[in-house]
Amino acid sequence: MSSSEPTPLWDIVVPPRAQTEPEPKAAPAKATASKAKRAKSAAAERRGAQLPAPENPVAKIVVDIPLTHLDRTFDYQIPEKLHEAAVPGCRVRVRFAGQLVDGFLLERTDTTEYERKLAFIERVTSSEPVLPAPLHALCRSVADRYGGTLTDVLRLAIPPRHAKVEAEPAALPSAQPLRPDVTSWSRYQAGPAFIETLGAGRPAHAVWQALPGEDWPARLAEAAAVVASAGRGVVIVVPDHRDLARMHAACLELMGEEAVTSLIAGLGPAERYRRWLAVLRGSVRVVLGTRAAMFAPVADPGLFVVWDDGDDLHLDPHAPYPHVRDVLMDRAHTAKASLVVAGFARTAEAQFLVESGWAQTVVGERAELRASAPRVTPVGEDFDVARDEAAKAARLPSVAFEAARQALANGAPVLVQVPRRGYVPGLACGNCRTPAHCRRCAGPLALPGGSEDGVARPPSCRWCGVPDTGFRCAACGSPRLRAVIVGAKRTAEELGRAFSGVPVRTSGATEVLASVPGKPALVVCTPGAEPVAEGGYGAALLLDGWALLGRPDLRAGEETVRRWMAAAALVRPSTSGGRVVVGAEAGLSAVQALVRWDPVWHAGLELAERRELGFPPVMRMASIEGSPAAVAAVLDDLALPASGEILGPVPLGEVDEDGRSERERALVRVARTDGKALAAAIHAASARRDARKEPEPIRVQLDPLELI
C-alpha cells in the first residue's frame, strides 16, 4: 500500500466496528435485541457479514489442536444459518489463528468472558452429537488424570466420521433381555451377593478371581444380562480378539443379536463408525471390545468390566497412555455403576482396590477350588531327565515327560507353554551362563533362523549382524554356548521327536489357534496364545519359567503368575487327572502361588513389595523420557508437590564409554494423595514447553508399566 493513500485501512475499519459492537460483551446479542441493532446487523449482512443466531449464539468449542497450552475451550459465535445445526456435541469447522480446524461444540450459552469480537463458526460438519456431555466429562477427567490434553483423549474415544454410515437410519433400541437364572456364581464367596447387588441396581465394586477351568465369558455374560435386563448399559473390555470372540458368543446366547455389539480395532472405518454410532444412539445395551471400547458411550451404564487387567494390552500406547482399569473405575464412580476387575490371577493394583476398601473380593469357595484346580508340580534346576532317548535329547524332565505321556494316553491334548516365540533367541555361556555378547558392539548373540536344512550357521549379533565363529565367554573363557530361551518352534521339534506319532500344533504370533479338539496332541504356544481345549487339557508343561521370572522388571513375578495361571486354568482338575509341571524352583513365591492356586496371597505379597519400594499403585509415578537436555529442563521446570521426589535420570538404550546415551529416563514419585497435583504439574510444564515451541520431543507417562 502506498503512503499516498488517503486513509490507511486500519483508520476506517476500526471506528465503525467499535460502533457496531460498542460493548464486546454485548456482541452475542440475545433474541431480545433492539430494532436498531437489528437494522445495523442487517446492514452488516448486506456487506457480507453474518448475523448471530437468535438464541444462545455463543458456542464453547474445543479445537482439534494437540498443543497443551491450548487445552481449553474457545468461544465462537453461531451464525443464524447454523442455529438449527449447531447442537451440543456436534463436530464443527472453525477458523482458529488463521487456519480452518476441526472442533467439537460442547455447549451453547448467551454470554462470553472473551473481551473481543468473537469469530463465527465456519460450518457444522455434522449435527450428530458425537461428544455428549458425559463423554466430554469422561475425556476431560482422563486427560486430567494423566496430565494430558483433551484432544489426545478425544482421538482415542471418538472414531473418525464416516458420512455415508452416519446417514443410515438408526436402529431401534433393542428389546430388554430377560433376566437370566444365575446360579453359577454361588461357587464363589460373595458371588450371590454380588449378583443380587447388580440386579438391584446398586453399585458393586468387585475384584473377581475366576476358578481354574471357569467358563469366564459365560459368567461375565450372566452379570451383563442381569444389568441389561434392568434396562442399563454394560461395557466389557478384554485384552484381545480371541477373548472378544468368546465373550461375544457367550453374550449372544443370553441376550440375542440386537442387544450386543463388539468394538474392535481392524474393523475398517465404516463398520467401526457404524457400531460406535449404534452404541451412541442407544441401539445396543451391551458393548464388548478391546481397549478402545473403554470409552464406549453406552446409554445409562450400570456395569463396567475389565477381564485380565494385568495384560499390558489394557494400556493404550497413545498419549496420554490411559489404562482400561483406571478409565473404567472413573466411569463406574461417576455413573454410580458397578465395576468388575477380573482375571484368573490378581494384580497388585486390584489388590490395592480391595485393601483400600473400595472393592470387594469375589473368589472361589475352598471346596470349589479343590475340585477344579489341577495338580501342580514344580521342577527346579536339578531335575531328573527322562530316560526316554528322545526326551533326553530335549532335556525334558521325567516328571514332565510322564505327565504328558499319561495325558496323551488318556486321550487328552497337552499344552506346552514357552515364554517367547522364535528360534533360540538368546545365547549364553554353556559353562557359567553369562549372556553371550558380540565382541564388536556388545549386542546380544543369537542363532540365525531355523535349521531345517540341517546346515549349522554360526551365531551372530542381533544388533550389528556380524557372525561370531570363535566364541569365547568373556567371563570364564569357555567356548561352549547354550540357548537362553528355547523358542516355541524348537520346543515343538524336540517334543515331536519325544512323542513320535502325536500331532504337534503351535499357536503363536503367526497363527493363533482359538481352540483344539479333545484328542491327543501337543499344543506348543507362547503366553497369551493358548487355545482352549475341548474338555480341558490333560496336562500343561510350563517350560523356561526361570526365563520369565528372570526378567529385570518389577512386575516379573506378577506377570509370571498371570501367564502360568492363564495356561493352567485350561487344564482339567486334578480329580480328572489334570497335571501341570512348572519349570521353576518350588521355593519361589510365584511357584507357590500356582501350586496352592492362591492369586490373592501372591497379589498381597506383590502389593507389600510395592509399598516397601514406594512404587505404584501405593505411590504415584511419572516417567519422563527424552534427550538428556530435554529431560533435565522438564525436571527443572516441574512444580512438584511437597512429597515429590526425582529418581534418576538413567540412560536408555545404547550407552557410550562415558555412560551417556542419546535418551534418558527419569522417574518422578509423589504420595498417592498428590497424584492430582503431579498430573497438574506435568500438564503445566508441558503447556510451557508447547508455548515455547520446544523442538525436542519428550514422552511423559503417568504410572508407567515398566518401572525398572
Add this chain to the structure above:
DNA sequence: ATCGTCATTTGT
C-alpha cells in the same frame, strides 16, 4: 498459519 503488540531500528 496469521494477527496484534511491543520493542527496536531506520529515516527524516
Add this chain to the structure above:
DNA sequence: CAAATGACGATC
C-alpha cells in the same frame, strides 16, 4: 520524533 521493521506470543 514518526514511521518502518522485526520478534514474540496468542490464537475466541
